[in-house]
Amino acid sequence: MQTVNACIITIGDELLIGQTIDTNSAWMAEELNKIGVWVKRKITVGDVWDDIWSALDEEAGKSEIVLITGGLGPTADDITKPLLCKYFGGKLVVNEQVLTHIKYLFEKIFQRSGPILERNLKQAEVPDNCTVLFNERGTAPGMLFNKEGKIFVSLPGVPHEMKGLMKKEVLPRLQKEFRLPFILHQTLVTYGMGESFIAEKIKDWEEKLPQHLKLAYLPHYGMVRLRLTAIGDDKSKLGKDLETQITGLKPLIDEWLVIDDDMTMQQVVAKLLKERKQTVGTAESCTGGYIAHLLTIDPGASSNFKGTVVAYDNKVKEDILEVRHETIESTGAVSEETVREMVQGVLNNLKTDFALATSGIMGPDGGTPDKPVGTVWIAVGNNKEIEAKKFQFRFDRMRNIEQTSNTALNMLRKFIENHDL
Amino acid sequence: MQTVNACIITIGDELLIGQTIDTNSAWMAEELNKIGVWVKRKITVGDVWDDIWSALDEEAGKSEIVLITGGLGPTADDITKPLLCKYFGGKLVVNEQVLTHIKYLFEKIFQRSGPILERNLKQAEVPDNCTVLFNERGTAPGMLFNKEGKIFVSLPGVPHEMKGLMKKEVLPRLQKEFRLPFILHQTLVTYGMGESFIAEKIKDWEEKLPQHLKLAYLPHYGMVRLRLTAIGDDKSKLGKDLETQITGLKPLIDEWLVIDDDMTMQQVVAKLLKERKQTVGTAESCTGGYIAHLLTIDPGASSNFKGTVVAYDNKVKEDILEVRHETIESTGAVSEETVREMVQGVLNNLKTDFALATSGIMGPDGGTPDKPVGTVWIAVGNNKEIEAKKFQFRFDRMRNIEQTSNTALNMLRKFIENHDL
Numbered sequence: 089m090q091t092v093n094a095c096i097i098t099i100g101d102e103l104l105i106g107q108t109i110d111t112n113s114a115w116m117a118e119e120l121n122k123i124g125v126w127v128k129r130k131i132t133v134g135d136v137w138d139d140i141w142s143a144l145d146e147e148a149g150k151s152e153i154v155l156i157t158g159g160l161g162p163t164a165d166d167i168t169k170p171l172l173c174k175y176f177g178g179k180l181v182v183n184e185q186v187l188t189h190i191k192y193l194f195e196k197i198f199q200r201s202g203p204i205l206e207r208n209l210k211q212a213e214v215p216d217n218c219t220v221l222f223n224e225r226g227t228a229p230g231m232l233f234n235k236e237g238k239i240f241v242s243l244p245g246v247p248h249e250m251k252g253l254m255k256k257e258v259l260p261r262l263q264k265e266f267r268l269p270f271i272l273h274q275t276l277v278t279y280g281m282g283e284s285f286i287a288e289k290i291k292d293w294e295e296k297l298p299q300h301l302k303l304a305y306l307p308h309y310g311m312v313r314l315r316l317t318a319i320g321d322d323k324s325k326l327g328k329d330l331e332t333q334i335t336g337l338k339p340l341i342d343e344w345l346v347i348d349d350d351m352t353m354q355q356v357v358a359k360l361l362k363e364r365k366q367t368v369g370t371a372e373s374c375t376g377g378y379i380a381h382l383l384t385i386d387p388g389a390s391s392n393f394k395g396t397v398v399a400y401d402n403k404v405k406e407d408i409l410e411v412r413h414e415t416i417e418s419t420g421a422v423s424e425e426t427v428r429e430m431v432q433g434v435l436n437n438l439k440t441d442f443a444l445a446t447s448g449i450m451g452p453d454g455g456t457p458d459k460p461v462g463t464v465w466i467a468v469g470n471n472k473e474i475e476a477k478k479f480q481f482r483f484d485r486m487r488n489i490e491q492t493s494n495t496a497l498n499m500l501r502k503f504i505e506n507h508d509l
Numbered sequence: 510m511q512t513v514n515a516c517i518i519t520i521g522d523e524l525l526i527g528q529t530i531d532t533n534s535a536w537m538a539e540e541l542n543k544i545g546v547w548v549k550r551k552i553t554v555g556d557v558w559d560d561i562w563s564a565l566d567e568e569a570g571k572s573e574i575v576l577i578t579g580g581l582g583p584t585a586d587d588i589t590k591p592l593l594c595k596y597f598g599g600k601l602v603v604n605e606q607v608l609t610h611i612k613y614l615f616e617k618i619f620q621r622s623g624p625i626l627e628r629n630l631k632q633a634e635v636p637d638n639c640t641v642l643f644n645e646r647g648t649a650p651g652m653l654f655n656k657e658g659k660i661f662v663s664l665p666g667v668p669h670e671m672k673g674l675m676k677k678e679v680l681p682r683l684q685k686e687f688r689l690p691f692i693l694h695q696t697l698v699t700y701g702m703g704e705s706f707i708a709e710k711i712k713d714w715e716e717k718l719p720q721h722l723k724l725a726y727l728p729h730y731g732m733v734r735l736r737l738t739a740i741g742d743d744k745s746k747l748g749k750d751l752e753t754q755i756t757g758l759k760p761l762i763d764e765w766l767v768i769d770d771d772m773t774m775q776q777v778v779a780k781l782l783k784e785r786k787q788t789v790g791t792a793e794s795c796t797g798g799y800i801a802h803l804l805t806i807d808p809g810a811s812s813n814f815k816g817t818v819v820a821y822d823n824k825v826k827e828d829i830l831e832v833r834h835e836t837i838e839s840t841g842a843v844s845e846e847t848v849r850e851m852v853q854g855v856l857n858n859l860k861t862d863f864a865l866a867t868s869g870i871m872g873p874d875g876g877t878p879d880k881p882v883g884t885v886w887i888a889v890g891n892n893k894e895i896e897a898k899k900f901q902f903r904f905d906r907m908r909n910i911e912q913t914s915n916t917a918l919n920m921l922r923k924f925i926e927n928h929d930l
Binding site for chain 2: 285395407
């Protein structure tokens with residue numbers, strides 16, 4: 089079976105001057121992969137007639153499916169719809185369902201008083217030769233075109249509108265239109281060892297991988313995810329091939345293996361706590377609430393995460409977490425003693441089973457010869473035992489915040505695993 | 510003067526299956542814009558020889574500058590360097606400076622014991638016909654090639670390594686190589702009104718904009734940034750043109766204007782607090798520490814942000830923030846009374862000048878007919894006065910967290926502005 093290829097074209101000057109980071113195409117690619125469509129290329133062009141036009145021409149020559157996002161908003165810098173109309177040789181007509189929906193949104197949901205603007209009403213116009221994809225989440229409809237055996241889909245750039253349309257309209261239609269191969273992924277998450285050392289360790293295994301299986305190394309803030317991808321026709325055979333290879337791989341990287349699933353570190357921690365019906369709280373200085381944020385991104389967090397004290401100011405460490413004034417005076421806020429007392433402060437005051445604390449210097453300023461930028465103390469513990477460890481990170485502030493958070497969550501994970509119920 | 514165009518090619522299967530979001534190209538585009546290089550296209554291709562090769566061919570036909578990131582790591586899935594070597598007709602030779610640096614990194618910085626791996630040593634190999642761009646932050650050097658009057662630069666995909674090389678090596682070289690036009694941007698940040706209504710309001714002004722000025726609407730979680738771009742030769746004339754137009758625009762959007770600079774909401778709040786030498790603390794339930802994180806992303810936050818209590822569990826609201834048990838019992842955690850008491854709890858216990866509190870239902874579960882998903886109460890205040898307001902957001906969890914955070918920070922901004930020192 090031949091691979092069905094797709095191209096994702098994202099449109100917008102804001103993407104070309106770097107004012108907006110494109111998150112749409114990553115999400116779309118992931119969803120397309122799940123149904124067996126391979127994204128061969130992604131392209132970004134500006135709000136420029138000729139650039140959009142030639143991107144459509146060129147990408148249709150390379151892929152069976154061309155997905156376009158952006159350029160459908162109500163304001164004057166949008167030229168995509170008239171261009172699509174001309175490109176596919178249609179003319180703009182009012183779609184009554186979309187018009188009714190726009191009126192409903194403005195009156196009932198946005199609760200705007202006064203007449204609806206001309207530019208919003210115009211969003212109900214669509215080329216007469218497209219299949220209209222109804223967008224229940226917004227005013228701009230999706231549009232699907234067929235041309236010379238290729239499928240073109242245009243979607244709004246607002247992420248939750250695009251996602252709704254992909255799930256409800258685009259993916260099911262592509263599954264009907266093409267006979268798709270299966271693409272299966274399995275990911276192993278490791279922590280604490282660089283990609284080249286892992287590669288060296290698993291070299292013999294990797295060299296023997298069958299042709300239809302492909303390995304990728306995905307390093308990310310101290311973690312390296314190993315993603316094994318299998319492409320083929322026979323889903324159950326692919327599943328077995330993956331399983332066989334994963335079984336061979338696991339013992340080789342046992343020391344650094346976090347989990348055999350594509351999960352974030354906080355998801356692994358949340359899963360452990362849920363299974364054990366236990367709770368955690370955090371005391372954060374240098375991470376500034378980022379660990380709390382990670383622990384509450386996923387729904388259902390509230391059953392195992394009780395709360396956090398972000399003690400950015402030393403006085404807050406003393407007043408809320410009961411870190412002793414003498415401790416901070418004598419050893420400084422970035423010290424083993426301070427993070428240990430912060431953990432105890434969480435256990436005492438938030439009454440959790442486990443606690444975690446961070447204190448460090450994230451940069452770019454605030455370093456000293458003794459404690460340069462990137463110095464971090466992390467402690468984890470329960471009411472019986474507290475462990476503390478010093479780390480030396482490097483480079484920029486946001487990276488240090490993320491690396492400290494991941495490292496702290498990994499220490500917590502190990503601590504929980506090593507302490508039976 | 511002719512515009513100098515660039516293309517950014519990002520390489521990696523992980524970008525095409527959606528496992529990694531490309532943040533590199535946005536940053537690069539922003540930096541290129543600042544020196545007057547216009548990014549015409551961005552392309553992502555996989556770790557596939559033919560796809561990389563044809564991307565180089567095609568993009569060199571469209572732009573004067575081709576920047577490539579990714580595909581230079583030490584593991585086996587990387588094919589970029591041999592390809593570049595062949596494409597530009599060179600052969601791989603060991604670069605002594607890079608080799609010394611790799612040894613230094615492994616011995617002194619990574620503190621690995623044992624011999625350095627062959628695959629890491631190979632990173633010191635570079636095509637003999639490129640200019641080596643020394644990467645002090647990592648093992649993979651950058652490479653610059655000239656071919657038929659076009660400039661090609663290959664950079665590692667690790668963000669902080671790429672950034673270091675861009676700043677130190679690439680941007681200065683491009684400024685020397687090309688006579689660049691000036692591109693000036695000015696951004697006005699608005700909050701609380703949709704892009705189509707703003708567009709309607711400023712229609713007459715927008716229609717009269719001179720040809721060399723371009724307006725873009727950038728909506729983002731309740732904010733709409735209006736970015737005016739001027740392109741030309743005469744920097745001081747462009748500056749004046751921008752100023753004239755911004756002066757005309759401001760009164761039209763006065764009601765929603767946050768600031769006349771490209772700043773985030775938390776940066777505006779931090780600026781206000783710094784000017785007034787005042788402090789803030791937050792009490793977060795539904796935002797789970799995200800506001801604290803926003804307030805600590807930028808360096809120097811510690812002088813005006815004291816801390817946060819993430820009170821995800823109601824017991825933490827009572828124990829640490831002194832929210833009365835009866836309040837939560839009678840009105841629920843998502844209520845005006847609760848967020849008011851949370852604000853008072855921060856003022857009393859963290860001893861800040863201002864406080865902010867959030868409580869709501871972020872979804873997808875946890876909604877009731879009375880309080881559906883997206884219901885949020887926000888309060889801001891000082892020791893004299895507390896204001897509370899209810900909001901109804903929609904859609905997905907992460908979007909609700911971001912929208913609540915931005916809305917809360919905007920309420921805080923207004924509260925601070927309305928309360929003289």
